[in-house]
Amino acid sequence: xxxxxxxxxxxxxxxxxxxxxxxxxxRFFALDHAAYEEGALDSKTKELLGLIASMVLRCDDCIYxxxxxxxxxxxxxxxxxxxxxxxxxxxxxxxxPHLRRATKYxxxxxxxxxxx
Numbered sequence: 001x002x003x004x005x006x007x008x009x010x011x012x013x014x015x016x017x018x019x020x021x022x023x024x025x026x027r028f029f030a031l032d033h034a035a036y037e038e039g040a041l042d043s044k045t046k047e048l049l050g051l052i053a054s055m056v057l058r059c060d061d062c063i064y065x066x067x068x069x070x071x072x073x074x075x076x077x078x079x080x081x082x083x084x085x086x087x088x089x090x091x092x093x094x095x096x097p098h099l100r101r102a103t104k105y106x107x108x109x110x111x112x113x114x115x116x
Contacts, residue, residue: 003109006064036069044073048083055087055098063102071109080106 001009018026036046047069054062070080084102088095 001060001064001105003064003068003105003112006061007068010061010065044070044075047073048075048079051080051102052083052087052090055084055095055102056091058091058094058098060098060101063098064105067102067105067109071106071113077106 014029018029021029036043036050039046041049047066051063051066051070054066067080075083084099088099
């Protein structure tokens, strides 16, 4: 999936969900957002941690989201590959398909950024 397509789909589905959500769902969304704000750990580190967890749990939507946030936080390609290596070691070979797609998505993010 291309970053633009993912972002459009994610926004549309998030808006739909929050429009219909009860208070507990809205609180969870707010908690999730707050967890990645600056604190004892900077947000760049937190996004890398989120990426690793998402890869181990094999959630492509989450992987794409955290890749976007890592890109915005100016994670280098070298930092990204070290983090994704940790996900591979922790998650094992079942993570490889997600590693492949994540690598392609990262390249797509860089390409889109170069076009603006």
